Amino acid sequence: MNETPRVAALVSELAPCASLADVGCDHGYCTLAALERGLCARAVVTDISARSLQKAERLLAPYIAQGRVQSVCCDGLAGVPADTEQVLIAGMGGEEIVTILTRGFLPPRLVLQPMKNAPKVRRFLAEAGYRLEHDYTLFVGRKYYDIVRAARGENRGYSPLDLRFGYDNLKSPSPAFARWLEGEREACRARMAQAKSSPALEERLAMLSEACDETLRNLR
Ligand SMILES: C[S@@+](CC[C@H](N)C(=O)[O-])C[C@H]1O[C@@H](n2cnc3c(N)ncnc32)[C@H](O)[C@@H]1O
Incomplete structure (x- = not known):
């Protein structure tokens, strides 16, 4: 098979x-x-x-x-x-x-x-x-x-960010996950630039940025 x-x-x-x-x-x-x-x-x-x-x-x-x-x-x-x-x-x-x-x-x-x-x-x-x-x-x-x-x-002591993105993605990120997260952040920024920014988009960008920072710190 x-x-x-x-x-x-x-x-x-x-x-x-x-x-x-x-x-x-x-x-x-x-x-x-x-x-x-x-x-x-x-x-x-x-x-x-x-x-x-x-x-x-x-x-x-x-x-x-x-x-x-x-x-x-x-x-x-x-x-x-x-x-x-x-x-x-x-x-x-x-x-x-x-x-x-x-x-x-x-x-x-x-x-x-x-x-x-x-x-x-x-x-x-x-x-x-x-x-x-x-x-x-x-x-x-x-x-x-x-x-x-x-x-x-x-x-293992889950933070809200761990619940959102997955504990092991954030604590021991793969390069593919780090790239995906960065892509999501870029897409969010692009949406905010195109349309009028909304509280929901701003909240999403803040969450993605926090996750990107954690991922960068923990990247193998
Ligand atoms: C995309 S397939 C996934 C097949 C397999 N689990 C895999 O991951 O390769 C989803 C299957 O779940 C079945 N399914 C959907 N809802 C279900 C339920 N409530 N109970 C049992 N089977 C369900 C569908 O009929 C379908 O065969």
Whole structure:
């Protein structure tokens, strides 16, 4: 299988476990990679779309035949055993991810990759008693993905800026993140120059400048 850098990065965040749930699995690539690396004894793959789930069922057929993988067509965690050790939810909006966790259950370990609204996911996790162990942005060409690995426990002392941009992005920034942040600041300045400046834009520029300063101090 041709594994994408995103899938490889997600799977590298998984801890070895007895039970994994891949919620919104679609093709099932993440679970396949987890099984191939020996990261889980068994897995539940779910999707709200029966057609999407069928793709995973085809890909994971040998593991399903062995009884190591169970597929469930359901909304969020509805069909997932509540004692599942580790849950992966990737490629969905952050608000959807928060809704799934709120309606379902809070497992010991989570790996999340929200397509948008990552700050809402970080805030939810911190308030729900998770330690955000790795919280960064993966850059792949022109695309980027926010990835959060969390486990039950005390947090690392998140500032509002960490919640907005990701703790590890600010504390140990990659050059790609520093470039992205600088680009955001330039775009914000350009918008302010074109249109009449607004309090919201001024606030955003101040926040971006603060983040740029912190990133510059911590750049490897
Ligand atoms: C973009 S795909 C991501 C697939 C895979 N998780 C990945 O990251 O490669 C999003 C998948 O989430 C599924 N999905 C969306 N909302 C869902 C929900 N509430 N419960 C379960 N699956 C959902 C969609 O049907 C779709 O297959």
